[in-house]
Amino acid sequence: MKGLFIISGLGILAMLAEIFKFKKILYPLVLVGILAAYLVNFTEWNNNITIPMFSNMIRFDNVALAFSGVILITAFFWFILANDYFEQDHVTDHFALVLFALVGAIMLTSFSNMTTLFLGVEILSIPMYVLAASKKRDLASNEAGFKYLIMGSFASGFLLFGIALIYGATGSFDLMAIRSFISQAQGSLPVFFYAGVLMVLVAMLFKVSAAPFHFWAPDVYEGSPTVITALMSTIVKTAAFAAFMHLFLVVFGGVSEVWSNVLAVVIALSLIVSNITAATQQSVKRMLAYSSISHAAFMLMAILANNRGWASINAILYYSLAYSIGSILAFTVLYNVSKSRKSSGIEAFNGLGKRHPFLAACMVIAMLSLAGIPVTAGFFAKYFVFTVLIGTSFKWLLILAVITSAVGVYYYFKVIIAMYFKQDDSQEDVRMETSHALLLAVSSLITIALGLVPNFVIEIFS
Amino acid sequence: MLNGIPINFYIMLSAVLFIIGVIGVMARRNAIIIFMCIELMLNAVNLLLVAFSTLHNDASGQVFVFFIMAVAAAEVAVGLAILSMVYRNFKSIDIDLLSRLKN
Numbered sequence: 001m002k003g004l005f006i007i008s009g010l011g012i013l014a015m016l017a018e019i020f021k022f023k024k025i026l027y028p029l030v031l032v033g034i035l036a037a038y039l040v041n042f043t044e045w046n047n048n049i050t051i052p053m054f055s056n057m058i059r060f061d062n063v064a065l066a067f068s069g070v071i072l073i074t075a076f077f078w079f080i081l082a083n084d085y086f087e088q089d090h091v092t093d094h095f096a097l098v099l100f101a102l103v104g105a106i107m108l109t110s111f112s113n114m115t116t117l118f119l120g121v122e123i124l125s126i127p128m129y130v131l132a133a134s135k136k137r138d139l140a141s142n143e144a145g146f147k148y149l150i151m152g153s154f155a156s157g158f159l160l161f162g163i164a165l166i167y168g169a170t171g172s173f174d175l176m177a178i179r180s181f182i183s184q185a186q187g188s189l190p191v192f193f194y195a196g197v198l199m200v201l202v203a204m205l206f207k208v209s210a211a212p213f214h215f216w217a218p219d220v221y222e223g224s225p226t227v228i229t230a231l232m233s234t235i236v237k238t239a240a241f242a243a244f245m246h247l248f249l250v251v252f253g254g255v256s257e258v259w260s261n262v263l264a265v266v267i268a269l270s271l272i273v274s275n276i277t278a279a280t281q282q283s284v285k286r287m288l289a290y291s292s293i294s295h296a297a298f299m300l301m302a303i304l305a306n307n308r309g310w311a312s313i314n315a316i317l318y319y320s321l322a323y324s325i326g327s328i329l330a331f332t333v334l335y336n337v338s339k340s341r342k343s344s345g346i347e348a349f350n351g352l353g354k355r356h357p358f359l360a361a362c363m364v365i366a367m368l369s370l371a372g373i374p375v376t377a378g379f380f381a382k383y384f385v386f387t388v389l390i391g392t393s394f395k396w397l398l399i400l401a402v403i404t405s406a407v408g409v410y411y412y413f414k415v416i417i418a419m420y421f422k423q424d425d426s427q428e429d430v431r432m433e434t435s436h437a438l439l440l441a442v443s444s445l446i447t448i449a450l451g452l453v454p455n456f457v458i459e460i461f462s
Numbered sequence: 463m464l465n466g467i468p469i470n471f472y473i474m475l476s477a478v479l480f481i482i483g484v485i486g487v488m489a490r491r492n493a494i495i496i497f498m499c500i501e502l503m504l505n506a507v508n509l510l511l512v513a514f515s516t517l518h519n520d521a522s523g524q525v526f527v528f529f530i531m532a533v534a535a536a537e538v539a540v541g542l543a544i545l546s547m548v549y550r551n552f553k554s555i556d557i558d559l560l561s562r563l564k565n
């Protein structure tokens with residue numbers, strides 16, 4: 001709860017920095033503020049006094065605190081990655097936009113009313129539209145921002161229509177009231193309630209970019225500035241999944257027969273489409289966009305296993321942490337390589353292993369983690385998702401997931417092969433700042449540590 | 463029943479408005495018209511919420527409408543700003559021009 005206040009305050013402070021001329025110290029101030037919000041977040045652990053707040057609009061229970069923790073630590077890493085994004089003009093506006101997007105993300109982990117769900121989605125999305133289009137003279141960035149805006153508001157329309165129909169059937173926006181209404185109605189709900197649930201499902205699938213609602217994602221991810229792509233595929237994704245999980249595991253769990261088959265088909269499609277398309281990509285940035293669709297499908301599998309209780313929530317939490325840290329690692333390397341070599345294609349990585357062994361080693365850890373090879377966090381992330389799914393009637397998805405993961409290994413290894421076995425055609429040296437090197441070292445260590453002692457996170461709720 | 467009109471009529475009217483909006487977003491190529499169609503979708507939702515709110519005799523549905531109006535205004539403000547930037551670079555607001563990234 002206090003974390004949400006601190007981040008909101010920081011956002012307002014960032015806007016004031018322009019007027020009161022403390023732009024220079026804003027960057028360290030924001031870093032300290034986010035770290036403070038992260039620490040304060042954990043002082044509220046198991047502290048039942050803080051729930052619920054604001055006439056039951058927001059509920060910071062332990063699940064919400066854990067997901068806000070993942071979001072805040074990723075945000076801290078992201079601000080270190082994005083340090084020179086904040087050296088152009090309109091610095092304070094960019095700070096404020098990112099911080100307000102974070103406020104929306106934290107609201108999405110802790111909403112307990114449809115109103116706060118809608119507000120959280122919009123507070124997260126509207127700054128992201130602006131940030132995607134923030135390279136004003138770059139046509140690709142313009143296009144990315146515009147597409148993101150159209151698809152985002154389109155999805156919001158579906159979300160709202162779904163909420164309106166659910167409100168019509170149950171007479172309340174409160175999630176707990178809706179949940180108890182579902183369990184009392186015993187199957188005698190009006191037809192338009194089910195239509196509402198499916199429309200909310202479609203809107204959330206748009207937001208997490210699962211196939212067949214993924215078509216906007218690769219264009220938006222590729223067109224946006226690289227650091228903003230990193231923000232989208234870590235924080236926005238984690239927040240969207242926290243919301244998805246809360247809605248469909250907790251609230252609509254009682255009517256799972258309506259949405260679980262639709263979700264299973266969506267997962268199968270996402271796995272096939274994303275992995276096959278990713279294998280044909282020449283740009284690493286676009287490949288990471290498709291790989292984020294495939295990771296979304298894995299996280300959706302844990303939501304599909306809705307009769308497993310805490311195990312599903314633990315699996316999603318572990319997966320989003322592993323994926324966020326792995327992505328930050330991959331995007332930091334990609335950002336430095338593409339800045340020096342003016343290209344984000346796979347050929348930009350040629351010969352990196354000899355000239356920059358540290359950078360290449362970090363990229364190897366990132367790729368192994370995203371591919372799900374043991375000793376890294378990504379392996380256990382997939383393993384835990386599989387263990388929750390095996391107790392359900394959707395075992396056929398497991399076979400598909402294993403096959404498509406093998407395709408995944410192929411395209412992640414293309415980068416590793418380029419780094420170690422391709423000749424370097426005397427390309428530019430990659431210059432890297434010390435803060436980025438530190439970030440790489442820390443997040444590599446976290447990725448390996450999470451893979452060695454997964455119990456630390458996976459048994460957090462029981 | 464609201465003033466003698468069954469609630470199903472309201473649901474159908476807003477569903478039709480919503481579908482017109484959806485078709486408009488998918489079929490039209492002019493960015494301004496697309497924005498108007500998104501507004502149409504949101505207003506269909508507003509109509510539905512007000513109808514349900516009267517049906518349940520519960521004010522929270524009408525309060526939600528104010529949230530939707532405020533957020534829609536913010537969204538359009540951001541949208542038009544992005545659109546004017548796109549126009550400055552492309553000299554057009556036809557969204558077919560915005561498909562360079564596809565290939």
